Amino acid sequence: MKVSVILGHPYEESFNHAIAGMVVDTLKANGHDVRFHDLYGERFDPLLQGEELVTDQSDDPLVRSHCTEIREADGIVIIHPNWWGQPPAILKGWVDRVLREKIAYEFASDDDGSGLPIGLLKAKTAVVFNTSNTPEERENNVFGDPLERIWKDCVFDFCGVTGYNRRMFRTIAGSSPKERQGWLDEVKDTVCRYFPQDGIV
């Protein structure tokens, strides 16, 4: 399977980078064709400009290559910290610019854009890994965990990716090396569950 892995975290020593490393290693060990993008590392420009918004065309070669790739992906893995109940700006910009109309979704020809979208992504499975410093009870009761609706309903279901799974590791602040190792083991198990050895279903 072709699996796109998208990481949005600025600090190379972060636990998010460790998660990404485990995801990529496990996918490769399982025989998948992995396309890994550290958005900060590749200097992805998150700003959707006016002309790109109006024309639905991008002149940015990196954006164009992301668009081609995400249409071909059989699976998608997203990794980012919970910043204000949302992804970091660089990953939000990846959504804004890459998951554009005609690439990730479209509307019927007689629709002005306020009707029901038709998802165009062929990926069957999306897995989201998040890190957070907010305890689970507070996340659910005080903030309502916006990331769940954002990724599940606003993004993946909208684009036709119905196999959705998400895991939030918390709290990162104050976690022990042993706890982090346990979380990385869980990352490996999760990847193996949703993206088993290629050819074995």
Place this chain on the structure above:
Amino acid sequence: MKVSVILGHPYEESFNHAIAGMVVDTLKANGHDVRFHDLYGERFDPLLQGEELVTDQSDDPLVRSHCTEIREADGIVIIHPNWWGQPPAILKGWVDRVLREKIAYEFASDDDGSGLPIGLLKAKTAVVFNTSNTPEERENNVFGDPLERIWKDCVFDFCGVTGYNRRMFRTIAGSSPKERQGWLDEVKDTVCRYFPQDGIV
């Protein structure tokens, strides 16, 4: 009152820009000290980099000036379209970089960052204007309107701004000039309600 107005939309002919124009004109007519920021127009860089994340210090003069200003603001107005149940990346980056720890919130000295924040913004009132192409019923039932929790709970309540109000204009696609004029009248009324003539309470 000092009122900061933050606009996140790339297209100068957008209805978001028209909303911003009405907000600024009304605030000025009411005698307020308005600080208006068209984030695209001022080329705001939304990327929180690793060093800035770790040190909680920014070398970017524009970010530093935003930080100073938002601490002084008595009121805040945010204007943006609903893109994927979230703000555009440029405005998400303004939140990431400007509403930082020690500027907009802090934790008690014995807290590792997983405890309860103490809001530091002195603004009493925040007003959010959104535009959307999603009908209200679909927004609430299918997507769960993540923007409400994001701005109300994740951002403003977190930073100590308890007077929160939000209005989503929809659907923009297919709206008539008369409908848009009615919405702009409503923007004016809303601004006058929450930011009446200075000195008159």
